Structure formats: structure tokens, C-alpha cells
Amino acid sequence: MAAPIAISTDVLVIGSGAAGMYAAIEASRDGAQVLLADRSLIGRGGATIMAQMTVAAAIGEETPDDWQHHLANTLAAGRGLCDEKLAQLLCEDAPDCIREMERWGVGWARKDGHITATTAPGHDRPRCVYVDFINTGPAVSKTLRTVMARNPAIRKAGDLCIVDLIVSGGECTGAVAYHLSSGAPVVIATKATVLATGGLTRLYARNSASVNMGGDGYALALRAGASLIDMEFVQFFPIGHLAPRLVGMDPIMWDPFRYKLGGRLLNGRMEEFTSRYGSDEDGKYVLTRDLATYAITKEAEAGRGSPHGGAYLSFEHCTAAQLRAAFGPVIDRLAENGIDLTKMPVEVAPIAHYHMGGVKAGADMTTEVPGLYAAGEVVGGANGANRLSGNAITEALVFGRRAGRSAAARAKNSMPEVRAGDTEAALDLVDYQGPGASQANTAALIGQLQAAMSKDVGAFRTEATLRRALASLDALIADYGDRPAGERGNFDMRRLDWFDMRNMLTVSRTVTQCALNRTESRGAHQREDHPQMQPQWQAHQRVTLRDGKLTITSEPVAKQALAS
């Protein structure tokens, strides 16, 4: 075996979205030397840079607000499943993070000299700040990248895919990675590790995120001995772009259009239909994501969908001047795609967008594995069964900052010993070349997994579809083999796909099995064969992996608030 590249650092942060970058900044501020690793380009690989809309925080500059109102709305949307200490942390620390981002130059949109905010569904007042012309995520990423660039205590390593965490004597002591462009194996020894790898929406064929969102962090955490909670709660964004073809634009960009301009949701017969499903929108934007997903899906299933199987979204009531005033350069980009909103509706349909479940974490972002912290979307519980619009970037900022602080505190300890045996299994996989290597077409397998998850574990599930999905996953496991496909020592997509598939299979199984167990409908988890919410299901499902076997247990919801 080629000798791995050995790196040692106080704090390793895995993932450079908002959570990872904020964690790196905070850990270095508290005196730690940090390595920030990402399988993509630093600060450009995950969901953060794609997010174009809003960030929820009770800053109350325009309309009086308080974090307790934000918390009340978050808990209501979470349908009784929020981990209240995490939800409180998210809401209470949010204004401070927003103001720090402002000092760092993010450029939140302003009106009359103060930061302006918009109202998103489920929030009881204007609370969602933004950077104008749907530029919020790129501005957040750029701001954090700029702060890091001035900081010599943060080393950055892009193209570094973390394959497994290292566990020595029950503690996390680093990670095994491979460098994507050279295939070189890498061992990173650390005093503390922050997992900030984002979500899992790549498990679904139609998703809003980047290819790096295959749920690596959930699989890494499970294999290291941490637990996951609420894995059945995948959020589908109701109005993901469907048609006509749209190149180079965010598929969920219609949300900010709706914030500003209302917009009418119409079925294939050009009728408004949401009143059939409990809410008359009347051209406004009031429907929460789970209800809108339900309304559009059911309308299409009833044969009243738009030509591509979704709904129409129309801004034809707006003048060209109104559209330009609201979205300036975005209107030109739409025109390049042949879309003139004054003359035509677009088609939209639900799309996998965000994951409420994830790694079980305490208020200081500790996981059950000492030395391992989690931050951002990879953390489960803060948003319960359904996330409010704008809460995800907030969660990334708030939890990232908290995780960085906790990791830096642990990094005051001495460097733990990493023995060769602790890295052997992961290095064997990274370096494997020889008999028994998977011959599978790994890209095709990923496509099959995504198709099975979309068809059978989508926004609406039944026992029959979930059992069929488990059978599909079993068949895929048999096909993909237990030794990596492709070449070591080179850039090889087959090898990367094999490692991705390894994680996607594990994570898909947790989502599907938890969805099968939960015989009720709650928030984003909708069981058509169990349409009601059941009081006995006001509980988390906790997933652990021991000796290769997934175990799922029920756990009461943490109701205990933090002292503030």
C-alpha cells in the first residue's frame, strides 16, 4: 500500500458550507489550528452557495420581534417533534449571527436605513432577511470565504473526500480521506472533528442540491458510532422548476418570486386549486411546504396537472416593470432561457430539498462520540417534522459557530494517539486494487437508487411502496459489491461513485426503514395508508449501526428548554 499522506491539526472541519466555514472561523478565533476539508471547491460545493432566498432571524429592525416568537413558529411547524433545546439555540442565537455577518459585509437588503425582512409561510411576521436579486446563499458563502482568507490559522483542502472517521478507543481522532484528483490516501489526525457535510437530497432523482449532497455525513456518523434521528423527514419543496427547460438557475428560485409578487398556482385547467386542500391562496403566498406539496401532487394524480405532471405558476398578472423592479438581472437570465413571465406561466412540481433528520447532537453540538461535533443540515431535530423557510441557513450559521467553539475547547487537550489499526479498514478500501473489485456500473446503480427512492419513498408513502423500496435497495447492495470499482491512484469517477453509493445505500435504508416504522402522517412524512397524526408517534426514531446492523429505537422528544 502507498504510504498515506499524514496531516495533523487541532480541529478538522469536514464540509465548507455555511456551517463548516463558520465553525472554522469560530474555532480559529478560540485559538485552534484548523483544517477545513471539502470534497468540492472550498465554499462552493454544497447547498449554501445555491440558496438564493432568505435567512430567518428575529432581528426586529422593521417589525418588533423576539426570538421567542420565532421559536413558537418553529415548534408549531415541527409538529411536536422539535428538539426544543436545538430549536431554541437556532432562534436565540440567530440575530447575533445575522449581525456578525452584516459586520463582515454580507450586505443584507436594507430599507430606510435598516435591514429589511420578508414574511415567509409559517412565520407570523416579516422575519426573513435576504440579499437582493436572489443572491443570499452566494453572498453568505463569499462573506465567510473572505473572512477565512484573512485567517492564517485556517488551512483549506478542496477535492478531499472524507471516506471514514477514525475512532480510537471510542473517541473520534480524525478521518481517512482520499484526494479526488490524484487518488492519494490521506490520514488526518485531530483533537476534534466537526461534521458539516450538509444533507441527503441526492438520494432522489429530482432534487434541488449539488451532487455532493448524497448524505455522506450521516453514513460517516453512523459508522463512527453516533446516532441519527428523524431520518424519515425529508422535505420536498413544492414548487421546484419543472418546465420549460431552465439552464444555470436555481430550481427553487420561484419562492422569492412568490414572496415578492404573489403568483398564482393553477392546475392544468388553469383553475386555482389550493382551496381543495385546505387553503385558499388567492394569489398570495401562505401555504406551508408540506401542504403545497400535497396539493400539487394530488391535483396531478387526479389528472388535473400541468403537461409535465406538476402545476402552473403564473406571474402574468405582473407588468414587465414590476418584474424588473423586483428581480432586475434575474429577468434577463430568464429571457436567455426563453421565459417571459408576463406572457407565460412556468410549470412547477415538488422536488427533494432539505433533510430535517440527521445526527443527534447536544446543545454544544457534541455527538455521542467524544471528539465528534456536528453542525448545519447534517444535524437532526431542530426543525422536527417540517422546517420553516429560512431556518436552514440560520441553523448552519448558529450551529456552525457553536460547534467551532466546542471543538476549539476540546482542542486544548493533547493530541490523541491514532494507531495503525484504527485506519486500516478505510485505507484498505481507498487503496484497493485487485481481485473482487466491483465491476458494477456505479453511475447506473446511483440512477437506480435515485429512481427507487423517488418512486417509493417520496413525499407520499405507503407500506407497499416502502417495502418495495427496501427490496430495491437489497438488490442494489448485492450488485454493487464490497470492494471499490475503478482505479486507485487516479481521478476515477467510478471509484468516487462507488464510495458515494456505499453511503447512499446506508442512508437510503435508514430513511426508508424509519418511514416504514412510522405509521402516521406528520409534517413532511406523509403515509397515505396512515393519514392521521398519532399521539403515540410524538417520538423520535433513533438509528444506530453496530456490527453492520442498523437498529432503530424510539426515543422521547427532548422538551427541555435551555436556560437563556
Ligand SMILES: Cc1cc2nc3c(=O)[nH]c(=O)nc-3n(C[C@H](O)[C@H](O)[C@H](O)COP(=O)(O)OP(=O)(O)OC[C@H]3O[C@@H](n4cnc5c(N)ncnc54)[C@H](O)[C@@H]3O)c2cc1C
Ligand atoms: C437550491 C437551494 C436553495 C436553498 N435556499 C434556502 C434559503 O433560501 N434559505 C434557507 O434557510 N435555506 C435554504 N436552503 C437550504 C440551505 O441552503 C442548507 O440547508 C444549508 O446551506 C446547509 O448548510 P451546510 O453548511 O450544513 O451544508 P452545505 O452548504 O450543503 O455544505 C456541505 C459541504 O460538505 C461537503 N461534503 C459533503 N460530503 C463530504 C465528504 N464526504 N468529504 C468532504 N466534504 C464533504 C460538500 O461538498 C459541501 O461543500 C436551500 C438549499 C438549496 C439546495
